[in-house]
Amino acid sequence: MATDFWASSHYKRWIVDRGTLKESRSDDLQYVDDPEYLDFFAIFFANVITKLGKKLNFRQRVIATAIVFFRRFYIKNSYCETDPFIVIAACCYVAGKAEESPVHIKNMVAEARLFFSQQPYGVKYFPSDNSKLAEMEFYLVADLECDLTVFHPYRTLLSICKKESSNDLQTEAGEVGVGVDDGPRYWGSGDGQLELPDDAFQLAWSIVNDTYRSDLCLLYPPHLLAITALYLAVVLHGPTRELLQQQSHSVEATPVHSSPRRSSRQSSSTSLGHAKKPSQDFVAFFADLNISMPLVATIAQEIISLYTLWERYLEDSDLVDSARGTFYGHASAQTQSGGSHSGVSTPVESLDDAQKPHGATPTFLLQVLTRMRENKLSDMAHASSGRPVAVNKMLERTQAAG
Amino acid sequence: MDAVEKANTARQKRWVKDRKVGEGTYAVVYQGREASTSRKVAIKKIKVGQFKDGLDMSAIREVKYLRELHHQNVIELLDVFSSKTNLNLVLEFLDSDLEMIIQDRSLVFLPADIKAWMAMTLRGLEFCHRNFMLHRDLKPNNLLIASDGQLKIADFGLARDFADPGHKMTCQVITRWYRPPELLFGCRYYSSAVDIWSVGCIFAELMLRTPYLPGESDMDQLKTIFRALGTPTEEDWPGHTKLPDYVPVGQFPRTPLRDLFTAASGDTLNLLSRFLVYEPRRRINARDALNHAYFFALPHPSHPSKLPKPAAQTSRPLEELDGNVDMAGAGPGVKAAAPNKLKRKLTSPDGTDLRPLARRLDFTQHAKHS
Numbered sequence: 216m217a218t219d220f221w222a223s224s225h226y227k228r229w230i231v232d233r234g235t236l237k238e239s240r241s242d243d244l245q246y247v248d249d250p251e252y253l254d255f256f257a258i259f260f261a262n263v264i265t266k267l268g269k270k271l272n273f274r275q276r277v278i279a280t281a282i283v284f285f286r287r288f289y290i291k292n293s294y295c296e297t298d299p300f301i302v303i304a305a306c307c308y309v310a311g312k313a314e315e316s317p318v319h320i321k322n323m324v325a326e327a328r329l330f331f332s333q334q335p336y337g338v339k340y341f342p343s344d345n346s347k348l349a350e351m352e353f354y355l356v357a358d359l360e361c362d363l364t365v366f367h368p369y370r371t372l373l374s375i376c377k378k379e380s381s382n383d384l385q386t387e388a389g390e391v392g393v394g395v396d397d398g399p400r401y402w403g404s405g406d407g408q409l410e411l412p413d414d415a416f417q418l419a420w421s422i423v424n425d426t427y428r429s430d431l432c433l434l435y436p437p438h439l440l441a442i443t444a445l446y447l448a449v450v451l452h453g454p455t456r457e458l459l460q461q462q463s464h465s466v467e468a469t470p471v472h473s474s475p476r477r478s479s480r481q482s483s484s485t486s487l488g489h490a491k492k493p494s495q496d497f498v499a500f501f502a503d504l505n506i507s508m509p510l511v512a513t514i515a516q517e518i519i520s521l522y523t524l525w526e527r528y529l530e531d532s533d534l535v536d537s538a539r540g541t542f543y544g545h546a547s548a549q550t551q552s553g554g555s556h557s558g559v560s561t562p563v564e565s566l567d568d569a570q571k572p573h574g575a576t577p578t579f580l581l582q583v584l585t586r587m588r589e590n591k592l593s594d595m596a597h598a599s600s601g602r603p604v605a606v607n608k609m610l611e612r613t614q615a616a617g
Numbered sequence: 618m619d620a621v622e623k624a625n626t627a628r629q630k631r632w633v634k635d636r637k638v639g640e641g642t643y644a645v646v647y648q649g650r651e652a653s654t655s656r657k658v659a660i661k662k663i664k665v666g667q668f669k670d671g672l673d674m675s676a677i678r679e680v681k682y683l684r685e686l687h688h689q690n691v692i693e694l695l696d697v698f699s700s701k702t703n704l705n706l707v708l709e710f711l712d713s714d715l716e717m718i719i720q721d722r723s724l725v726f727l728p729a730d731i732k733a734w735m736a737m738t739l740r741g742l743e744f745c746h747r748n749f750m751l752h753r754d755l756k757p758n759n760l761l762i763a764s765d766g767q768l769k770i771a772d773f774g775l776a777r778d779f780a781d782p783g784h785k786m787t788c789q790v791i792t793r794w795y796r797p798p799e800l801l802f803g804c805r806y807y808s809s810a811v812d813i814w815s816v817g818c819i820f821a822e823l824m825l826r827t828p829y830l831p832g833e834s835d836m837d838q839l840k841t842i843f844r845a846l847g848t849p850t851e852e853d854w855p856g857h858t859k860l861p862d863y864v865p866v867g868q869f870p871r872t873p874l875r876d877l878f879t880a881a882s883g884d885t886l887n888l889l890s891r892f893l894v895y896e897p898r899r900r901i902n903a904r905d906a907l908n909h910a911y912f913f914a915l916p917h918p919s920h921p922s923k924l925p926k927p928a929a930q931t932s933r934p935l936e937e938l939d940g941n942v943d944m945a946g947a948g949p950g951v952k953a954a955a956p957n958k959l960k961r962k963l964t965s966p967d968g969t970d971l972r973p974l975a976r977r978l979d980f981t982q983h984a985k986h987s
């Protein structure tokens with residue numbers, strides 16, 4: 216649903232700060248040898264969800280919603296006390312329904328069981344009866360507080376780049392336009408449109424996909440992630456970057472708008488017409504957006520640190536829709552041009568080959584997870600049943616609640 | 618007990634269940650109150666059963682949309698909490714619905730009353746559409762009335778968003794009598810205009826005090842519509858003969874609305890005719906309808922507190938009535954709502970027929986084009 220983002224459950228209840236995230240991992244941190252493994256988990260589980268989602272023929276949007284559900288669930292729960300695989304299946308199951316692409320529970324169980332039993336996961340214990348998944352679904356929806364509407368950066372991306380006219384879709388006589396005007400555009404800039412070459416747009420799209428491999432979707436509003444992805448794409452895309460360098464504006468001259476929370480109704484009247492220039496002035500385009508550019512710079516750095524971490528993550532089959540490859544080639548260019556205007560050094564700079572630590576593989580991470588859960592279990596004297604921990608813990612909780 | 622449990626327990630303690638007031642397809646509804654203020658609420662307990670099939674698609678839709686929508690003319694979801702193995706939705710308590718009021722023969726409607734109900738319906742609907750949300754089951758039974766007379770759109774079990782255009786959707790939505798012709802012809806790309814048709818049917822029903830287009834089957838529904846409004850020509854509705862389920866259903870002449878709605882003003886009939894335009898693209902939208910001359914002409918809409926209300930004793934029955942539902946009319950992929958629970962005694966004004974139940978889809982069978 217495209218309600219006003221600022222009035223949404225997503226904004227009101229599910230944008231959290233770093234402190235909250237840290238707090239939510241406190242239990243896990245007691246059982247993990249290296250805190251960095253938890254960041255690898257974020258990549259690993261997002262990849263699992265993406266792959267399972269593709270097996271279910273989910274659209275990208277459904278996959279993204281499933282990942283957001285997963286992240287929201289783990290704000291309130293710990294890896295060491297739950298079974299992420301049943302949680303993943305439930306996230307996909309609920310996301311399918313919430314995004315109008317329902318999968319029958321029988322098929323969901325069958326697909327998940329088959330997929331998780333394969334390498335590198337080798338999960339043999341995934342329950343074969345529907346009731347376990349249905350039970351997990353209930354705990355998930357309860358922990359999500361029934362907030363099932365998730366906003367994603369994709370729509371912002373499409374409308375800023377005017378790709379909305381992907382109307383190569385067939386239409387029928389009964390189809391009408393929306394019948395209402397487009398809703399208020401909360402990122403500002405009334406008529407600002409970015410004219411990006413298709414491959415630069417594709418790059419931005421892939422960067423957005425990649426952000427789901429971190430906690431960024433819990434930290435920042437989706438339209439800011441979209442704009443940051445566009446910003447990075449403009450900087451990283453070869454031909455576009457050259458164009459940018461020819462333009463006389465310096466990034467430092469970018470005016471900063473006071474608040475990211477103004478609606479477009481106000482900003483459309485104040486917006487300038489830069490986007491209409493024959494050769495587009497990208498710097499001015501971003502300046503015109505009614506958003507905080509230092510915040511975009513911060514997010515850009517966080518995306519770069521994600522790629523830095525991800526470089527040390529080794530998974531056999533890489534996902535095709537990622538911008539990883541492009542990113543490494545241009546990481547240094549990014550550091551010089553994009554990272555310069557906030558004065559904060561980017562993590563990329565500190566990553567010398569010499570200090571590059573060992574990487575992580577799915578197999579290794581699964582061993583880490585198993586060890587965490589075993590240690591946690593042995594600490595909980597009464598937890599001796601063989602059932603998946605997620606379900607046990609949840610049952611205790613609901614029984615306690617009466 | 619961890620922080621998450623504590624928060625849920627606190628929310629649970631905030632609300633008290635008093636007695637059962639009804640039962641729907643996927644939920645049992647209780648009257649309850651807020652412990653601290655004694656404010657009357659409805660607590661809708663979603664049946665999770667024995668965790669057999671997962672949460673009902675209607676339940677998912679209802680919580681999904683009600684968690685986001687806040688408007689005076691949309692039922693308010695006050696809170697959600699879980700207990701044992703149930704999800705509980707705390708809703709504002711609404712004593713009656715527009716269907717009960719329409720059927721209460723002891724009540725007299727003034728044109729100003731009808732205008733007030735129409736304005737409240739359209740305001741709630743305009744809000745939904747502005748937020749790219751289709752209701753897809755508008756009918757008097759789903760327009761609930763608060764004790765202060767405010768009308769609230771309820772039952773979002775068939776709602777969905779339409780922000781991404783070009784998505785194939787199921788045409789098996791909206792209770793038959795309120796279903797627009799494009800859906801009856803199998804159109805799978807549609808938009809807010811489908812709800813507007815339903816509003817037109819409700820408008821007519823408020824004036825007639827009986828359903829305007831009561832078709833007996835999907836095919837008969839088209840015939841009923843065309844008999845009332847004339848068979849559409851290619852000019853009225855370009856391309857409709859190319860819709861997936863198009864079948865010719867006979868030629869009926871267009872009769873002026875005036876013949877049936879003898880007492881209505883010119884503005885009233887003009888607005889009614891704009892709701893019931895065949896071509897969905899030319900059907901009026903909710904916002905324009907609110908700006909229609911009808912709402913600015915005299916009489917002014919009645920104040921909600923002055924609207925006709927059912928007498929206290931004719932208010933909702935407290936318990937369910939058991940009865941068997943005739944499932945014969947259900948089309949392919951459609952199943953009747955609650956096979957052995959009749960939600961409410963629904964008799965037609967002449968006291969004979971039972972009205973058809975709202976039909977629910979088995980969406981698991983429609984996964985590809987929901």
Ligand SMILES: Nc1ncnc2c1ncn2[C@@H]1O[C@H](COP(=O)(O)OP(=O)(O)OP(=O)(O)O)[C@@H](O)[C@H]1O
Pocket residue numbers: 638639640641642643644645646659661692708709710711712772774933954955960961975
């Ligand atoms: N907010 C409310 N205030 C008071 N009573 C309510 C409220 N909501 C529902 N009820 C009562 O509970 C009954 C069941 O409501 P529910 O919405 O679950 O199902 P329904 O809409 O009647 O049927 P279906 O699920 O088939 O659409 C209603 O018929 C009504 O009598």
Ligand SMILES: [Mg+2]
Pocket residue numbers: 758759772975
């Ligand atoms: Mg209902």
